[in-house]
Amino acid sequence: MKKRQLGAGGPLVGAVGLGCMSFAGFYGETDEAEGHACLDAAVELGVDFLDTSNIYGMGRSENVIGSWLATRKPNVVIATKAGIVPRPERRFDNSEQHLRSELEGSLKRLGVDHVDLFYVHRREADRPIEEVVGTLKALIDEGKIGGYGLSEVAPTTLRRAHAEHPCRAVQNEYSLWTRQPDLGMVQACAELGVAFVPFSPLGRGIFGETFPDPTRFGEADFRRSNPRFMEPNFSANCAAIEGFKTFARSRGWSVPAAALAWTLDQGPHVIPIPGTRSAAHLRELATADDISFTDDDRAEIARLLPLGFAHGPRYSYAQYFGVEVYG
Numbered sequence: 001m002k003k004r005q006l007g008a009g010g011p012l013v014g015a016v017g018l019g020c021m022s023f024a025g026f027y028g029e030t031d032e033a034e035g036h037a038c039l040d041a042a043v044e045l046g047v048d049f050l051d052t053s054n055i056y057g058m059g060r061s062e063n064v065i066g067s068w069l070a071t072r073k074p075n076v077v078i079a080t081k082a083g084i085v086p087r088p089e090r091r092f093d094n095s096e097q098h099l100r101s102e103l104e105g106s107l108k109r110l111g112v113d114h115v116d117l118f119y120v121h122r123r124e125a126d127r128p129i130e131e132v133v134g135t136l137k138a139l140i141d142e143g144k145i146g147g148y149g150l151s152e153v154a155p156t157t158l159r160r161a162h163a164e165h166p167c168r169a170v171q172n173e174y175s176l177w178t179r180q181p182d183l184g185m186v187q188a189c190a191e192l193g194v195a196f197v198p199f200s201p202l203g204r205g206i207f208g209e210t211f212p213d214p215t216r217f218g219e220a221d222f223r224r225s226n227p228r229f230m231e232p233n234f235s236a237n238c239a240a241i242e243g244f245k246t247f248a249r250s251r252g253w254s255v256p257a258a259a260l261a262w263t264l265d266q267g268p269h270v271i272p273i274p275g276t277r278s279a280a281h282l283r284e285l286a287t288a289d290d291i292s293f294t295d296d297d298r299a300e301i302a303r304l305l306p307l308g309f310a311h312g313p314r315y316s317y318a319q320y321f322g323v324e325v326y327g
């Protein structure tokens with residue numbers, strides 16, 4: 001696996017990371033053993049950048065990583081997040097007290113004394129970002145975090161934060177069907193020496209080898225209430241993506257690897273974190289590192305999946321709450 005730098009001054013990590021939200025059953029049931037097998041495969045493949053959060057299964061994802069770390073002692077770079085309070089009503093808290101206490105909980109579940117990267121999961125709109133960065137800088141100085149990141153923010157927030165103390169990574173949704181970061185965020189990160197970390201780079205599974213079946217989504221599956229997976233959008237999206245799948249196969253690539261390779265192709269500072277519970281799926285995803293596009297490939301992908309092709313917004317109205325909109 002080729003390496004990329006996790007922001008100026010940050011560690012080198014495998015170009016493909018691993019999103020560990022799926023270990024909490026976000027897109028279907030799983031268990032600790034399956035998570036551990038996936039993490040073992042990650043190490044073997046050179047996928048050494050693990051992404052989690054305090055709220056993925058309310059600590060379940062971090063617990064799976066923590067019990068794995070305790071027995072394997074691998075050399076991995078861990079990112080976690082705080083700032084969302086999901087219950088009883090979803091809200092955001094970027095106060096020093098909240099970020100500190102949530103980080104302590106994450107360290108405990110992970111069984112480590114520091115994490116390499118700590119994201120503010122959503123910005124609290126009324127709290128000056130400079131104050132939040134002050135808290136994060138203190139955590140860096142205390143050795144509890146290697147650097148800080150921001151999630152679902154606008155370029156203006158990144159610039160204000162970065163001026164206060166260098167930001168290491170921005171994590172926003174980005175994939176062939178979610179292109180908002182092209183309206184300034186991918187570019188701002190490149191300019192400032194900040195890693196850009198696409199989340200949901202497989203479009204929450206739409207770029208799998210076969211399309212997911214919404215009639216089989218479990219009660220807790222996030223996609224049940226996501227507009228792109230609801231009819232009539234879902235069928236229209238599958239029809240739109242079919243041509244890309246045929247093209248990827250004609251080039252000898254697996255479909256999810258080709259979709260992931262498209263994110264890698266957007267710049268050397270782009271480090272995607274595809275999510276999976278499955279060691280077999282991760283092996284397939286890691287082949288994205290071997291794909292290099294010709295200009296003709298890029299033109300064909302742009303023709304097949306032009307900007308804005310997706311039917312339906314990437315979030316429902318409720319899911320958009322807390323996301324900074326820009327462009």
Ligand SMILES: NC(=O)c1ccc[n+]([C@@H]2O[C@H](COP(=O)([O-])OP(=O)(O)OC[C@H]3O[C@@H](n4cnc5c(N)ncnc54)[C@H](OP(=O)(O)O)[C@@H]3O)[C@@H](O)[C@H]2O)c1
Nearest residue numbers: 019020021199200201202203204205208274275276277281
């Ligand atoms: N900052 C934020 O607000 C935020 C929001 C969402 C996600 N994230 C992070 O980003 C990570 C990735 O995003 P995501 O999990 O939402 O979406 P994703 O990576 O776009 O897609 C995940 C889905 O793709 C499927 N999949 C993965 N590899 C596959 C393969 N080779 N073949 C077929 N299907 C495959 C997975 O199913 P299987 O498990 O069956 O493989 C899962 O259903 C998360 O784990 C999390 O760490 C962050």
